[in-house]
Amino acid sequence: MPELPEVETIVRALREGGRGGEALPGHRIEAVDVSWARSVAEPSVEGFTRQVVGQRIEAVTRRGKFVVLHLDRQALLIHLRMSGDLRVESTGEQTQPHDRIRFFLSGGLSLVFNDPRKFGRVWLVDDWQNTLAGLGPEPLDEAFTVGELAQRLRVTRRMIKPLLLDQTFLAGLGNIYTDEALHLARIHPLAPAWKLSTEQVARLWGAIRSVLMEGIRRNGASIDWVYRGGEFQHHFLVYQRAGMPCQGCGSPIQRIVVGQRGTYFCPVCQPPWEG
DNA sequence: CACGAGACCTGTTCGC
């Protein structure tokens, strides 16, 4: 899936125009066509269609990996999960394979939700903040300090990698950026979160932020046919580099499975924890 | 509470 940097890249394009599409704010939703019903999480497809039509898109923001379309009366939350994507095109452009929802907008525009694997979901809600209240902090917010990270790490008994993937712990990290951040911080993915030293926590805080900012700067990673345009994939230090030499020490990058996710790390630069 | 397995899905790549 798109992680925070990919979602941020998409959100900026929807907000300001770009990636081949026009900016959304100011346009009104005139009709909707849902071709895969389960892409709509809430409410029912009927209710969704009835309520969303007629609303105007006021703003586009991001919270964690959610795209938030602020409408005049409600909010449209979109989670792209593994393979979802959003594109803006002129209505009349040819339908693409795996198009799941098309929003017909004023001015002859369409917003299309495309999702080959059908894991993505959209919600139409009255109070988006309430719906997303369970998410952890935004890693790039000023409010997310090294002190807050340290405090949250202290009160868990979990391994660090699955913890960082937990969106209620921190919002926005996924499999790629977690592995990259742990490598930069020189922390083993299986390390017990509560046993990290003060120095390790400080490095992790900096690594999470720098890896996310770098991802955004490079317009995200496009490692397959989705999320075209990003180029962060050319800068991975460990992700999908099993057997290739570590940039730091030259030893081969190792792949293990953690929480059913492929996990890449350097066994020398990210040694097993003490004790 | 923490963790693993299975489910939800389709497409691509890898190994024989």
Add this chain to the structure above:
DNA sequence: TGCGAACAGGTCTCGT
């Protein structure tokens, strides 16, 4: 060439 297995950016639910 063909075919099945493994794998993929995520998250939810259930059982231990």
